[in-house]
Amino acid sequence: MTSRSKFAVRPAAAAALALGLALASSLAIAAPGKAEARARGHIADFAGRSLHGADQSYELQDLIVDANGTEHVRFNRRFKGLRVVGGDLVVRSNGQGVLEDISLTLAREPKVDDKPGVSQGQAKRLVAQRYQGDDQGHAPELLVYARGDLPRLAWDVRVFSEGADGTPSEKHVIVDAQLGTLLDAWDDVHTAAANGTGKSLYSGNVTLTTNSVTGGYELRDPSRGGTYTKNLAGKTRGGSIMTDSDNVWGNNATSDTASAGVDAQYGTAVTWDYYLNVHGRNGIGNDGKGAYNQVHYGRSYNNAYWSDSCFCMTYGDGDGTSLRPLVSLDVAGHEMTHGVTARTANLTYSGESGGLNEATSDIFGTMVEFYANNSNDAGDYLIGEKIMIKSPWMRSMIKPSADGASADCWYSGVGSLDVHYSSGVANHLYFILAEGTNSSYGTSPTCQAGDTRVATGNAVLSGIGRDAAAKIWYRALSTKMTSNTNYAGARAATIAAANDLYGAGSATANAVAAAWSAVGVN
Structure with missing residues (x-):
């Protein structure tokens, strides 16, 4: 979430050190040190905005000063010494020390019981039931998982493995440290993108960024948040991500089911680029996360829709009488904008x-x-x-x-x-x-x-x-x-x-x- 409201200047930046953290030793010159101190002061003084509270501390991650003096200071957050995943924040001040903005996605102050009910060993065994690999000497890390609405004490269990094509995997698996449920997982290995050719229904032949996998390619774009396109093949659920052996997709006609997938994936890429390059918005949620597409929904379905619950777009093929497949570029931009609206003004749909x-x-x-x-x-x-x-x-x-x-x-x-x-x-x-x-x-x-x-x-x-x-x-x-x-x-x-x-x-x-x-x- 981001607020652009103005705040009063803090009278004494030196009081920022009350947060109990020393300045990073790598910042030897005065100006960056002062910017960091000002930012720490704002975190404490505007606790309602920063969600600062007792037992919280902050580690400097990055500092950018614009040509006009505006300071953007990024911190990682800790609670009782535990890393808070999703607790990072950016403090923006003008050159005179006035707070302009605090950007964060944290939903509430990360106060949790720091005594786990699930042990390290139990967490590892739970993960081993789902993921194959080994920890390569990395013990599970106890942390606060705060990517959702309710912060939770959790274990970060590392799993190292290798795919059939030799691609390594360095996965983080997040386990609720009280309930033993799996909360999240992601990979630190980001696979290389490939340039494919898409033969669309409406936009001609276009370049697609796809993902290399064993035996060919999948219609997934690693450069735009990992957004991908699934083929529902006439069903209303399930489906699988589209794949291709030579990275040439579709034939400009409905006779190839990949053609509609090309339009959907292309529409997603153009919409992503539009919001990023024109408005500075990094993905629909402004968090770098890609949405996904579902094409060939149902039988003769005369509509397309955005769903917040799946963070995805769904496209019907039309009845062939009044409507063609609903994967045109303006429809794609329309549907994904519903996601942008939901994460900004959230205009009630009535x-x-x-x-x-x-x-x-x-x-x-x-x-x-x-x-x-x-x-x-x-x-x-x-x-x-x-x-x-x-x-x-x-x-x-x-x-x-x-x-x-x-x-x-x-x-x-x-x-x-x-x-x-x-x-x-x-x-x-x-x-x-x-x-x-x-x-x-x-x-x-x-x-x-x-x-x-x-x-x-x-x-x-x-x-x-x-x-x-x-x-x-x-x-x-x-x-x-x-x-x-x-x-x-x-x-x-x-x-x-x-x-x-x-x-x-x-x-x-x-x-x-x-x-x-x-x-x-x-």
Whole structure:
């Protein structure tokens, strides 16, 4: 979790040493030492934000000072001397010592009973039932496991082994030290990625980053959080990760089941790159963890969806009459953005907040399509145009009401619509903000006083450009909006975001206000 709220400056950085830790001896020069001391002081002074408490200590991990003097000091956390997995944090201060932010994923203070009920030997035996290998002299380490909501005392049991192809494995297996259950596992050996060729349904031939395995390759991307694609083969659960012997996937047609997998995996990669390179977000959860895809879900399934419970996207093949396989690039970006929203504003999926949730996915699904710059699926403001058979598109951001159900304009009953239709107000807003009312993508009518769902006005507004519009929407989503934000709140949030990015009262902020007024939100 990340907070960007401002805090008062601590009056005396020297008091930071009350945390009881000496400065790292490797930092010999004064400026880094002062930055570390300031950061330690902020941890103690803002304990509610840092989740600092009794028996906690901190080890310096990294220190970066920006050209403007902003200090980013990263620490690893310990509780009663035990390493806290998931307890690391980054303290950001400006050059004058004012705390700007503390970044951490810890859910609550890591207070646990430090007396294990499961012994080292019992933990090793439990792991041996699941994983083959040996410890190579590494005794299980007692630690606090805090990657989930509730910190737990746990054993880190090391297992060293070798795969059939000779690839070594250095696995950490985390065992609950009170209950004896397996909590987590990961490998310190990160296998090399390979460059494969994907022959997709919608995006032409694309480069895929895949994973080398015994006998060939699997559709897993080690460079983007390990995201992978499974083939459900017409079922609704189970399935297996897609594999290939020559690293050439699909045939640009549905006759090869791998073709849809190519689109899904490519969509995941482009969406990952968009959020990282444009917004600085490292994966959907901003934690470097990759989501996964499930393709060929069910029989003739006419939908695609994101599920937080599996942290995955699921795609149907369509019925072949109204819909093709739902793995197009904008659909992929749309679905993964639901995951981003869940980890930022977490807009409740009903009423006006639900419409904003859906619109956010349409907005960034569209931006992912533009970012890809793929001539086979050029950027536009139409949603699902590649997957529709009888209709030219699923939704239009230019004039949402053209589908016969979506709202162009805000009115008092808009929150009672299905969220896919109430989203039209924000989609309309975004198009006008980005492109203006008259652009090469089409003419977007504005809303007049007394309008209900359908825009009929002809006011002329100029756009600020889609990149600026996207940065404003992302900042509003990630730093301003909350779960119950409605359209009036979204107007306030995006104006505030524009003020942050472009200056209070700037022409850009004024353009945001004017665009909201053009869709009836005042």
